[in-house]
Amino acid sequence: xxxxxxxxxxxxxxxxxxxxxxxxxxxxxxxxxxxxxxxxxxxxxxxxxxxxxxxxxxxxxxxxxxxxxxxxxxxxxxxxxxxxxxxxxxxxxxxxxxxxxxxxxxxxxxxxxxxxxxxxxxxxxxxxxxxxxxxxxxxxxxxxxxxxxxxxxxxxxxxxxxxxxxxxxxxxxxxxxxxxxxxxxxxxxxxxxxxxxx
Amino acid sequence: xxxxxxxxxxxxxxxxxxxxxxxxxxxxxxxxxxxxxxxxxxxxxxxxxxxxxxxxxxxxxxxxxxxxxxxxxxxxxxxxxxxxxxxxxxxxxxxxxxxxxxxxxxxxxxxxxxxxxxxxxxxxxxxxxxxxxxxxxxxxxxxxxxxxxxxxxxxxxxxxxxxxxxxxxxxxxxxxxxxxxxxxxxxxxxxxxxxxxxxxxxxxxxxxxxxxxxxxxxxxxxxxxxxxxxxxxxxxxxxxxxxxxxxxxxxxxxxxxxxxxxxxxxxxxxxxxxxxxxxxxxxxxxxxxxxxxxxxxxxxxxxxxxxxxxxxxxxxxxxxxxxxxxxxxxxxxxxxxxxxxxxxxxxxxxxxxxxxxxxxxxxxxxxxxxxxxxxxxxxxxxxxxxxxxxxxxxxxxxxxxxxxxxxxxxxxxxxxxxxxxxxxxxxxxxxxxxxxxxxxxxxxxxxxxxxxxxxxxxxxxxxxxxxxxxxxxxxxxxxxxxxxxxxxxxxxxxxxxxxxxxxxxxxxxxxxxxxxxxxxxxxxxxxxxxxxxxxxxxxxxxxxxxxxxxxxxxxxxxxxxxxxxxxxxxxxxxxxxxxxxxxxxxxxxxxxxxxxxxxxxxxxxxxxxxxx
Ligand SMILES: Cc1ncc(C[n+]2csc(CCOP(=O)(O)OP(=O)(O)O)c2C)c(N)n1
Ligand code: SF4
Ligand code: SF4
Numbered sequence: 186x187x188x189x190x191x192x193x194x195x196x197x198x199x200x201x202x203x204x205x206x207x208x209x210x211x212x213x214x215x216x217x218x219x220x221x222x223x224x225x226x227x228x229x230x231x232x233x234x235x236x237x238x239x240x241x242x243x244x245x246x247x248x249x250x251x252x253x254x255x256x257x258x259x260x261x262x263x264x265x266x267x268x269x270x271x272x273x274x275x276x277x278x279x280x281x282x283x284x285x286x287x288x289x290x291x292x293x294x295x296x297x298x299x300x301x302x303x304x305x306x307x308x309x310x311x312x313x314x315x316x317x318x319x320x321x322x323x324x325x326x327x328x329x330x331x332x333x334x335x336x337x338x339x340x341x342x343x344x345x346x347x348x349x350x351x352x353x354x355x356x357x358x359x360x361x362x363x364x365x366x367x368x369x370x371x372x373x374x375x376x377x378x379x380x381x382x383x
Numbered sequence: 384x385x386x387x388x389x390x391x392x393x394x395x396x397x398x399x400x401x402x403x404x405x406x407x408x409x410x411x412x413x414x415x416x417x418x419x420x421x422x423x424x425x426x427x428x429x430x431x432x433x434x435x436x437x438x439x440x441x442x443x444x445x446x447x448x449x450x451x452x453x454x455x456x457x458x459x460x461x462x463x464x465x466x467x468x469x470x471x472x473x474x475x476x477x478x479x480x481x482x483x484x485x486x487x488x489x490x491x492x493x494x495x496x497x498x499x500x501x502x503x504x505x506x507x508x509x510x511x512x513x514x515x516x517x518x519x520x521x522x523x524x525x526x527x528x529x530x531x532x533x534x535x536x537x538x539x540x541x542x543x544x545x546x547x548x549x550x551x552x553x554x555x556x557x558x559x560x561x562x563x564x565x566x567x568x569x570x571x572x573x574x575x576x577x578x579x580x581x582x583x584x585x586x587x588x589x590x591x592x593x594x595x596x597x598x599x600x601x602x603x604x605x606x607x608x609x610x611x612x613x614x615x616x617x618x619x620x621x622x623x624x625x626x627x628x629x630x631x632x633x634x635x636x637x638x639x640x641x642x643x644x645x646x647x648x649x650x651x652x653x654x655x656x657x658x659x660x661x662x663x664x665x666x667x668x669x670x671x672x673x674x675x676x677x678x679x680x681x682x683x684x685x686x687x688x689x690x691x692x693x694x695x696x697x698x699x700x701x702x703x704x705x706x707x708x709x710x711x712x713x714x715x716x717x718x719x720x721x722x723x724x725x726x727x728x729x730x731x732x733x734x735x736x737x738x739x740x741x742x743x744x745x746x747x748x749x750x751x752x753x754x755x756x757x758x759x760x761x762x763x764x765x766x767x768x769x770x771x772x773x774x775x776x777x778x779x780x781x782x783x784x785x786x787x788x789x790x791x792x793x794x795x796x797x798x799x800x801x802x803x804x805x806x807x808x809x810x811x812x813x814x815x816x817x818x819x820x821x822x823x824x825x826x827x828x829x830x831x832x833x834x835x836x837x838x839x840x841x842x843x844x845x846x847x848x849x850x851x852x853x854x855x856x857x858x859x860x861x862x863x864x865x866x867x868x869x870x871x872x873x874x875x876x877x878x879x880x881x882x883x884x885x886x887x888x889x890x891x892x893x894x895x896x897x898x899x900x901x902x903x904x905x906x907x908x909x910x911x912x913x914x915x916x917x918x919x920x921x922x923x924x925x926x927x928x929x930x931x932x933x934x935x936x937x938x939x940x941x942x943x944x945x946x947x948x949x950x951x952x953x954x955x956x957x958x959x960x961x962x963x964x965x966x967x968x969x970x971x972x973x974x975x976x977x978x979x980x981x982x983x984x985x986x987x988x989x990x991x992x993x994x995x
Contacts, residue, residue, distance in 0.1 A: 202747065215552060219388050226518070227388070227552040230494070235855075236749035236780065237952050251629040253518070253551035256704040273744055292955040292965075293747040297947050298785050301745035302958060313739050 194247040195348060196255040200274045201266030202291045203235040209362060210264075210337040211242035216358035217350045218246035226253035237294075239270055262344040263315075266323075266337060267291050268306045275314050284315035285343040285382070287323035287336060319343045319382045327374055332367060335374035342378020389555040391522040391548040395458075395486055396421035397555065398526025400429060402482070403563035404456050406448035407432040408441040410825070411854035412460025413495040414549040415488035419458050420857070423866040429560070434857055434866045437795075437825040438463035442470045442485065446539075449483040450576065451567035454530055458486045461500050462794070466826070468505070471539070475509045476578055476586040478537040478593075481565070482530030486542045488549050491669045492701035497775065497794070499699070501670040502543045506647050510590055512597055513541045513647045514606060517628040519553035525644060528606055532645075536593055536600075545669065547626040547701060598648035606644030607653055612637055618723045620661030622654075622678070622685070627669050627702050634707040637725075638665075649677050658683040663723055667710070669702050690717055751780050753953040754970035756919035757846050760893035761786040762949055762974070763900045767907055769813045769842075770805055774798030774827075776819035777853045777921075778846050785948045789817075796826025799843050803834050806841040813907045817844045821851035821859040823876060828883070834912050835884035842906040843914045845876050846893070848921040856924040880914045893917040896977045922970050931986045932969040933976065935962050939983035946975040946984060 197214055201207045208229055218225045223246040230240045243255045255277055263278045264285040265271030271286045278284060288308075295301040304310075308320045321343065323336035338359065345355055356372060363371045389397065395418045399407060407430060409419040422432045435441035438459040448455035459467065464487050471485070487505075490496040506513035514529055516522040522544065529540040574582050601607060617639060623631045624643040631640060641657045643650070658664050658678070666675040666687035675687035688696050695710055696702075714720040751758050761781040764771065765788045773779060773789035774797060782789040793801055795818075802816025818827040823845045834841060851857040858864045863873035877888045887909065891902045899917065906913035933953075942960040953968035954975060964975075964984075976984045 203749070215388055219386075219554065224554060225388060225552070228547065229390075229550055229552075236752065236777065237747075238749035239747040250553075251632040252704050253547065253553070253629070254703045256633075256708070269744055270747075272741055275738065275741070293745050294750050294785075294950055294952055295747070296745045297954060297956040298950070299944075299947075299956070300784065301743070303745055304742035306742075314741070 194245050194250060194259075196260045197244040197344065197348070198255060198260045198263045198274055198277045199242040199244070199266075200263070200270045201240055202270065203237045203240050205240075205266045206334065206337050207240050207242050207266065210341055211244055213338075213341060213355075213358045213362045214244045215246075216362055217354040218244065220357055221350050221354045223247060224250045226250045228253040239273060241274060262347045264340040264344050266340065268311070269303060271311065272306070272314060278315070281317070283317045283319065283344065283347045283382075284311075285319045285321065285340045285378075286311055286315070287321055287340060289324050289336075321378070321381055326377060330370055330373050330377065332370045335367070335371050338371040338374035339378040339381070342375040342380075343382035344378075345375070346379055346382040385557050386554050387557060388552045389519050389523075390417060390550055390552045391516065391519045391544055392417035392488075392550070393421050394519040394522035394555050395526050395542070395544070396426065397557060398523040399456050400426045401523070401558055401560045402454060402527050402530045403561045403565075404454045404482075404530075405430045405567075406445060406453055406455040407458070408435045408444040408455075409458030409486075410435050410438045410441050410463055411821075411851050411857045412463050412488070413854055414490060414544070414546040415458050415460045415463070415486060416854045416857065417549070418486055419866065420855070423868075427867040432866055434851075434859065436860055438467040439470060442467035445483060445485070446470060446474050446479070448567075449479040449481040451569045452481045452565050453567045454482040454563070456484050456486065459488070461487060461489045461496060461502055462498065463487070464502060464505055465500075466795075471505075471509050471511070473578055474539050475511050476583055476590055477576060478586075479533060479539055480537070482533040483539045484526065484529040484533060484542050485539060486544065489543060489545045489670070491545055494546050497792070499670065501673065502541065503646055503673045504671060506541045506543070507673070510594055511539050511541055512536075512601070512645065513543050514645050515543045515625045516548055516644065517625055517642070518548065519551065520555050521644065522548060523555050525606065532597075532600070536597055538593060538597070543625075545626055545701070594648050598651060601645045601648055601650035602652035604645050604650070607650050608642050609653075609657055610640040610642060612639050617660055618662045619665060620657055620663065621665050621667055622657070622674055623667045624674065625669060627667050630702055630704045630707045631667055633704050634711050643674065646674060649674075651681060654678055654681060654683060658685075663720065665714070667696055667702070667707065670698060672698065686720070690714065691719060693717070748783060749780060750783070750950060750952055751777060752923055753951050753968045754922040754972035756848055756893045756917065756921065757781060758786070758949055758951065759896055759972075759974050760844070760846060760899055760917045761788045762978070763893075763896050763903060764788055764815065766900065767815075767903060769815050769907060770802075770810060772798055772802035772805060772814060772816045774818045774822050775853070776822055776846070776851075777848075778817065778819055779853075783950075785950045795822050796830055798822065799827050799830030799841075800833065802841040802843065803830065803839045806839050807837075813842065815842045815844060815903075815907065817846060819852070820845055820847040820849060820861045820876065821857075823847075824860045824874065828879060831880060831885065831914070832883045839912050840910055841912055842903070843912065845914070845916045847876055847916050847918045848924070850921050850924040852921045852924060856921065876916050877914070880916075885912065885914050887911055887913040888916070889913070890916045890918050893919050894972055894974060896974070922972070929970055929989055931971045932966055932989050933964045933971065933984050934966070934987050935964055936983045936985050937961070939981050941981050941983070943980070945978050945980065949974055949978060951975065
């Protein structure tokens with residue numbers, strides 16, 4: 186029998202709303218995987234979808250990666266920077282995968298205009314869809330650490346517990362990708378995220 | 384050599400550097416934009432790179448550079464090639480001196496395009512070679528190969544990418560730029576460069592001869608390769624190209640694969656050789672049945688878009704692993720093709736867990752940003768009973784509720800000319816034609832000239848935010864800056880209009896609703912044509928420090944929802960109709976204050992807003 190390529194592949198899905206900094210988060214994951222010696226491919230949404238629309242970034246790594254796009258039902262982890270967005274991509278997560286969801290809500294204009302409503306999504310409801318869930322008050326906790334924009338890095342810390350990338354690789358990737366002035370707060374955020382997922 | 388994680392577009396930019404390209408001209412368009420942005424950012428000191436006003440200008444500029452022996456490149460999105468089609472068709476006849484590569488990025492799935500045209504058909508039509516990488520590493524390698532082919536055969540080459548290849552990152556090995564050491568020198572030779580009919584007829588014959596040689600070269604080229612499986616099982620042979628190759632490798636791991644990086648001129652010999660050695664050829668290509676149709680014409684019994692009466696490989700939208708899994712399932716289920724596959728090699732369909740039914744999720748379509756100057760203009764325009772002929776840019780988002788204020792969009796420049804047609808047909812309602820500033824410079828000026836010259840009566844509007852915003856904020860002739868960051872003359876739209884013969888030209892600030900409404904009223908009621916330039920920089924491109932923001936005074940708010948009709952993402956409304964301003968998003972554009980009759984929207988110091 187021929188070897189299944191997707192079996193050796195780790196897939197990470199990051200979702201959120203345009204402008205939330207998903208591209209930087211994706212670059213950090215990809216860098217950590219690259220520096221760990223893996224083949225890496227990523228995919229990001231550009232253009233029209235970035236004007237406040239729903240955005241998704243995908244990262245895949247392993248010995249040899251073909252498709253940059255993640256097949257449904259195969260992601261090791263899914264991290265969402267916004268509550269409702271986590272559910273939009275729920276079918277990408279593998280049955281045993283871990284979801285890391287920030288409690289942030291960004292009300293879409295379709296809700297404000299009355300065309301749609303924002304469902305009640307507390308931790309308990311989310312757990313029905315994500316049996317393995319880390320639910321984080323990411324923005325508040327990042328603000329407590331000194332910078333609300335480090336919220337994404339808290340989520341990265343949590344999801345890092347599921348991936349076979351060394352702590353050195355993660356810390357190195359954060360130092361390479363984040364502006365020097367913000368490296369410290371992001372490293373703190375990252376370690377907080379790891380603790381929250383334990 | 385160093386390895387870097389680059390997107391397909393970044394890799395093409397790097398390829399241009401390594402190939403010794405010295406002139407690049409392009410026009411923005413997703414998914415092609417980052418090629419030129421990266422060249423400008425990282426290699427601007429090594430070559431001349433510019434944003435042209437449109438793709439035709441860009442293409443011709445690069446073609447001109449090539450006549451001197453310099454290597455040149457032009458970049459654009461799929462529909463950009465329609466604009467540059469005229470020079471492309473004849474450059475194929477005339478041929479090139481220095482290597483010339485036109486990078487054209489297709490958009491299967493129409494993520495950010497108005498159609499899904501397949502550039503491979505354009506290459507066929509124009510009789511020029513088309514190369515297509517499958518990932519970022521190939522994107523760089525094929526750029527270099529494109530210059531070799533271009534110079535060896537004296538032909539323009541199209542490097543086609545798709546959204547997935549352009550925007551996916553992969554590991555790319557960097558190399559040093561080739562030292563070409565060329566001295567650009569145009570050698571006069573009218574018979575070679577001037578396609579007057581007498582000389583063009585000879586070019587026409589030589590073009591066909593060139594195509595034959597290219598087809599032979601394509602059959603031998605390392606850009607095309609057969610990957611035989613190790614088991615020696617020759618039942619299935621899959622022909623594929625571009626991003627689809629990656630999905631084939633995951634979903635049909637046991638298949639023999641003919642991977643095509645150079646699809647046209649068709650490598651006939653390779654097609655025949657591959658087909659002769661496998662029991663069944665299956666063609667898996669994104670969009671049109673380009674390869675399949677030709678293989679069938681060669682007499683090869685290929686399966687592709689159809690399997691008997693059933694549809695197999697979609698010709699609409701992008702492919703991915705999930706789509707290919709469905710294709711595989713159909714092949715395995717069909718009695719005619721089932722014997723080609725072993726049950727035990729069937730690709731495992733991802734195990735699914737039964738999830739409770741999802742709640743209805745609110746759609747989150749792209750919207751005009753908080754503080755977008757286009758918002759004020761559309762809000763004012765909505766009060767008039769007019770036909771609105773729109774165009775392509777961020778302002779196309781004005782078509783969505785609650786602004787819902789655009790009736791037609793055709794193509795760049797069409798905002799003015801479609802309006803002119805509606806007006807000259809003596810439509811029963813007045814018409815307003817709208818373009819953005821980049822669109823105006825791209826192909827709006829000719830429409831403006833038509834209206835002035837032929838005495839039209841439409842109201843024309845330029846939404847002038849001083850930047851090409853939709854594609855990610857590129858400079859344009861109105862920005863006062865070039866791609867390479869140099870200061871330059873900022874073209875004045877009102878002055879251009881006056882020079883075309885427009886007598887009625889007025890500038891307004893679209894964030895001032897009263898002023899904008901007054902100008903629209905005058906223009907729409909006038910039998911003469913008017914040009915309104917709605918001028919206000921895009922706040923995303925020209926960031927200002929936010930000192931103040933707005934807040935809803937809940938005591939004064941009557942929950943009437945007037946401010947919600949602006950569609951500002953910073954204005955959030957709960958199910959009980961309570962309205963709030965999200966302090967993290969408000970950029971103090973002052974629009975909501977102008978629409979609230981109860982004075983409930985108050986400006987406060989940003990520090991008082993807090994993050995609630
Ligand atoms: C022929 C063609 N080239 C390029 C594009 C890609 N494109 C879509 S919108 C746009 C920019 C529009 O800029 P502007 O008119 O200034 O409007 P803004 O987005 O700034 O509101 C471009 C280049 C296209 N759709 N068609
Ligand atoms: S990017 Fe600029 S022009 Fe485009 S929607 Fe946002 S504010 Fe408006
Ligand atoms: S809340 Fe009001 S002032 Fe703030 S960005 Fe929206 S419309 Fe402009």
